Amino acid sequence: MELYPLWLFHKVAQNMSFTKTSKELHISQPAISKQIKKLEEELGMKLIEKSGKNIYLSKDGQFIYEYTKKIFSLIEEMEAQIPKLREKMLGHINIGASNTPGIYVLPKILGEFKEKYPEIKINLHIGNTYEIQNQLLIGRVDFAVIGGKIPEKENIVIEKLVEDFMVLVCSPTNKLAQLNFVDKNMLIDQDFITHESHSNLYEIVEEIVRTELRIPLNIALMLGSIDAIKNAVSANLGISIMPYISVKQDVLLGNLKVLNCENRVWKYSYNLVYLKNKKLSLPAKILLQTIRERTKDIVLS
Secondary structure, eight states: OOHHHHHHHHHHHHHTOHHHHHHHHTOOHHHHHHHHHHHHHHHTOOOEEEETTEEEEOHHHHHHHHHHHHHHHHHHHHHHHHHHHHHHTSOEEEEEEOHHHHHHTHHHHHHHHHHHOTTOEEEEEEOOHHHHHHHHHTTSSSEEEEESOOOOOTTEEEEEEEEEEEEEEEOTTSGGGGOSSBOGGGGTTOOEEEEOTTSHHHHHHHIIIIIIIOSOOOEEEEESSHHHHHHHHHTTSOBEEEEHHHHHHHHHTTSOEEEOBTTOOEEEEEEEEEETTOOOOHHHHHHHHHHHHHHHHHHHO
């Protein structure tokens, strides 16, 4: 059904006059009559009856008019909101992210978002889990994407996006790289390269090595960035346990080797974190939903 004949019928029904509608819309009466007749034929209903010089709505016409009032009221409401929507899309969004999602997940999503909404300014703050959570609590970021375990707080919502894995990696020149299967005891004489001790990644690695594998954690180097850890491992200065997304490209290029340690799997989740009662701008809400929809594809691709 075309909207134009329906709209003309709606205007005639409002005015209860072809003459008044013609003057209001600057459309000839015959043209209006032709469109309404076309609508009546399409519906198989007689909508408007004439009594002398006056017109009135038939029973079917009154039924259709009740719906056109709703339809064109919604259209008017939409048209009124569009300028506000455009105005709201000219804003700033502050996002927090822990190191892994901030470096390996969010940049692609933000790039796609900026293509659609180039006038929105986005500030991405990357830090360790505790820094980002504190920024969220004091209102410096609208929401955050954090990897690994997150301390629960009453006023914070933690929404799991997707699960990645922590993998054991070494240099291709390491003696372990030639093995298809590694026993945990083979790691005892290996040096580990880890993130700094106050980071979430360090705590995860420590729990895996000391609690799950139950072997000593011999740390050769503590470094402040994932890239620094990868470079040190690639140079055979030690082994490490890292989120798979952070080493995936390096493994494909042959710079790192993933080791199968007793067929063990260690999960590592990415979480959307935000305050329960924080009111987000429309751009922030749209970006939040975009992150929900795209994170899984990027992590698991």
